[in-house]
Amino acid sequence: MAETPLTVQAFLHQAQAQGVARLDAMLLLGEAVQQSRTWLIAHSEYALTPIETQQAMHWLHQRALGVPLAYLLGRREFHGLMLKVTPAVLDPRPDTETLVDWALEVWPDAEPTGGPSSPSRPLRVLDLGTGSGAIALALKAAHPLAQVHACDASPAALEVAQNNATSLGLPLTFHTGHWWGAVHGLRFDLAVANPPYIREDDPHLPALVHEPASALVAGQQGLADLWSIIEAAPSHLEAGAWLLLEHGHDQASAVAQALVEAGFVDIAHRHDLSGHTRCTGGRLPR
Ligand code: GLN
Numbered sequence: 001m002a003e004t005p006l007t008v009q010a011f012l013h014q015a016q017a018q019g020v021a022r023l024d025a026m027l028l029l030g031e032a033v034q035q036s037r038t039w040l041i042a043h044s045e046y047a048l049t050p051i052e053t054q055q056a057m058h059w060l061h062q063r064a065l066g067v068p069l070a071y072l073l074g075r076r077e078f079h080g081l082m083l084k085v086t087p088a089v090l091d092p093r094p095d096t097e098t099l100v101d102w103a104l105e106v107w108p109d110a111e112p113t114g115g116p117s118s119p120s121r122p123l124r125v126l127d128l129g130t131g132s133g134a135i136a137l138a139l140k141a142a143h144p145l146a147q148v149h150a151c152d153a154s155p156a157a158l159e160v161a162q163n164n165a166t167s168l169g170l171p172l173t174f175h176t177g178h179w180w181g182a183v184h185g186l187r188f189d190l191a192v193a194n195p196p197y198i199r200e201d202d203p204h205l206p207a208l209v210h211e212p213a214s215a216l217v218a219g220q221q222g223l224a225d226l227w228s229i230i231e232a233a234p235s236h237l238e239a240g241a242w243l244l245l246e247h248g249h250d251q252a253s254a255v256a257q258a259l260v261e262a263g264f265v266d267i268a269h270r271h272d273l274s275g276h277t278r279c280t281g282g283r284l285p286r
Pocket of ligand 1: 195208
């Protein structure tokens with residue numbers, strides 16, 4: 001006897017039983033049957049074809065195991081841009097949009113002439129550890145005339161970023177290498193980074209096993225990469241340039257202190273969507 005075909009409604013029940021959020025389940029199912037969420041709501045009795053069933057159930061199983069939705073769908077929206085995302089890169093977080101917004105806020109102050117009205121040359125920006133290219137592309141989208149550079153130590157990540165730049169029509173300058181070592185000899189007016197900052201013994205780490213550890217975990221209580229970036233920053237930034245960093249919820253004062261020690265002034269913070277102090281930055285004196 002043939003098995004009863006899986007309906008939309010039955011799939012959503014299965015998702016609930018496996019602890020998968022309804023929204024995630026609908027997005028995966030929509031992808032499997034190539035229909036919108038609205039369509040799924042209106043067609044709860046639709047019977048999936050065997051191929052659709054196989055695809056949807058595979059994704060559901062993966063999601064239940066904790067694989068990020070973005071990896072299963074192969075995409076993630078970030079600051080209004082649709083990015084291609086693979087397991088080679090960190091799944092861009094909405095919290096990181098805070099860093100983008102802050103960079104756009106300090107932008108006029110970072111302009112080479114000190115004002116946006118008559119810049120003598122395009123603003124030079126760097127996204128350190130770009131991953132999918134999320135931050136760099138969001139900045140380039142907002143300021144197409146700026147010269148936006150992006151570096152990453154992972155060639156596989158850079159390939160994802162490059163694909164995103166091409167498909168979005170947002171040209172960036174890419175560099176392979178570790179932090180400032182990737183952009184030897186260049187100086188920037190604004191630099192941003194969402195580096196790895198999770199400590200090796202962080203209890204949240206097991207939930208993040210599907211993402212590249214090199215994008216998440218750092219030594220020295222999660223501060224090693226933040227410190228490397230801050231220490232070498234002054235020799236790669238113009239006078240008056242801003243350095244804005246994302247960090248862990250309890251790292252704001254350590255990051256602020258490192259910035260002060262490196263000679264930065266006007267140290268400030270920004271909060272993420274849950275109200276944690278998630279970003280700290282400063283600028284070099286003019
Ligand atoms: N914000 C991410 C998380 O806590 C970590 C990103 C990072 O280490 N840069 O899941």
